[in-house]
Amino acid sequence: MNRTLSLLFSGSLLFLLGCNTPKGAPTFQAQLYPIDQDTRVAAAVGREEARAAADLIAPYKDQLDAKMNRVLVEVSTPMVKDRPESNLGNWVADLLESAAQDVFPDHDIAFAVQNHGGIRIQGINTGPLRVSKLYELMPFDNELVAMELSGKVVKEFVNHIVNDGGWPVSQSLRVSRQDGRLSVKVNGEEIQPDRQYVIALPDYVASGGGDSEMLRGKPQIKSGRLVRDLLIEYAGKITGPLSVTSAGDRMAIDR
Numbered sequence: 260m261n262r263t264l265s266l267l268f269s270g271s272l273l274f275l276l277g278c279n280t281p282k283g284a285p286t287f288q289a290q291l292y293p294i295d296q297d298t299r300v301a302a303a304v305g306r307e308e309a310r311a312a313a314d315l316i317a318p319y320k321d322q323l324d325a326k327m328n329r330v331l332v333e334v335s336t337p338m339v340k341d342r343p344e345s346n347l348g349n350w351v352a353d354l355l356e357s358a359a360q361d362v363f364p365d366h367d368i369a370f371a372v373q374n375h376g377g378i379r380i381q382g383i384n385t386g387p388l389r390v391s392k393l394y395e396l397m398p399f400d401n402e403l404v405a406m407e408l409s410g411k412v413v414k415e416f417v418n419h420i421v422n423d424g425g426w427p428v429s430q431s432l433r434v435s436r437q438d439g440r441l442s443v444k445v446n447g448e449e450i451q452p453d454r455q456y457v458i459a460l461p462d463y464v465a466s467g468g469g470d471s472e473m474l475r476g477k478p479q480i481k482s483g484r485l486v487r488d489l490l491i492e493y494a495g496k497i498t499g500p501l502s503v504t505s506a507g508d509r510m511a512i513d514r
Contacts, residue, residue: 326390327389327390327391327394328389328390328391329389329390330387330388330389331388331389331390331393331491331494331495331497332387332388332494332495332497332500332501333386333387333388333500333501334383334384334385334386334387334388334500334501334502335385335500335501335502336385336501336502336503336504337382337383337384337385338350338382338383338503339381339382340375340378340380340381340382342375342424342425342510343421343424343425343510343512344425344427344505344507344509344510345427345505346503346504346505347378347382347383347427347503348373348375348378348426348427348428348505349427349429349430349503349504349505349509350501350503351373351378351396351427351490352370352371352372352373352427352428352429352430353371353429353430354489354490354493354494355371355372355373355403355429355459355460355486355489355490356368356370356371356429356430356431356459357493358403358459358484358489358490358492358493359371359403359405359459359482362403362482362484362489363405363457363459363480363482366405366407366457366480367457368405368457368458368459369413369431369432369445369446369456369457369458370428370429370431370432370445370458370459371428371429371458371459371460372420372426372427372428372429372432372458372459372460372464373426373427373460373461373486374426374461374463374464374468374469375423375424375425375426375427376469377397377399377401377461377463377464377486378396378397378427379395379396379397379398380392380395380396383396388494388501390491393487393490393491393494394487396487396490397486397487397490398487399463399486399487400485400487401461401462401463401485401486401487402461402462402481402482402483402484402485402486403459403460403461403462403482403484403485403486403489404459404460404461404462404465404479404480404481404482405457405458405459405460405479405480405482406457406458406460406465406474406477406478406479406480407455407456407457407478407480408455408456408457408458408474408477409452409453409454409455409456410450410451410452410453410454410455410456411452411453412473412474412477413443413450413456413458414441414443414450414452415473416471416473416474417432417434417441417443417450418441419470419471419473420434420510421434421436421441421510421512423469423470425510425512426469426510428509428510430509431445431446432444432445432509433447433508433509433511434509434510434511434512435511435512436511436512436513437511437513438513457480461486462479462481465477465479466479
């Protein structure tokens with residue numbers, strides 16, 4: 260059975276870093292080619308066109324390889340993703356809290372949270388941590404935002420996190436649930452229902468993602484920075500080998 264493959268080449272290559280097409284770059288007319296199971300793409304578009312496209316892409320590929328292979332830090336202890344708490348989740352959330360304190364200087368950040376499903380890898384092994392690994396960890400273009408919420412709403416949000424099995428939260432938050440009783444503390448103090456708290460989180464969650472309906476429609480303070488870019492930036496600031504632990508006291512919840 261034949262299938263139709265659309266092969267689009269244009270004189271403007273927008274694939275990498277917003278680069279502009281160099282002068283003299285070849286242009287290609289977009290066409291549709293029927294491709295059966297035994298036909299190769301190179302034969303369909305022609306070898307000359309394929310070579311020209313490869314030549315056009317090559318300088319940008321070199322730049323991309325250099326960017327993605329940059330070593331941020333040496334990892335000395337493996338980090339794994341798990342619930343209700345893990346050292347990988349702790350590391351991500353702590354980096355976001357540090358970043359939030361800098362990108363929201365006019366706000367006192369109570370804590371940072373990252374949804375469990377937003378971390379897309381199961382772990383990071385020992386050895387050099389490269390930029391490419393953080394693209395795997397966080398492939399989505401989610402923006403870091405802040406939200407000012409009442410303690411009542413914060414506790415409702417945390418209760419949702421607990422009921423969902425636990426999400427990564429930063430070091431300033433301590434959550435426990437024993438025999439159905441929920442305790443939520445920020446910097447050692449129990450959450451006060453009428454007090455306002457500023458939390459940092461991905462805009463996906465702030466907009467109600469991950470079933471966070473209690474946050475939907477509430478004002479967001481934009482940072483203009485992607486979560487992934489901040490993770491890369493702040494991971495690059497770490498000096499010495501990286502060793503992260505998980506004591507289980509951030510999300511001490513019964514099952």
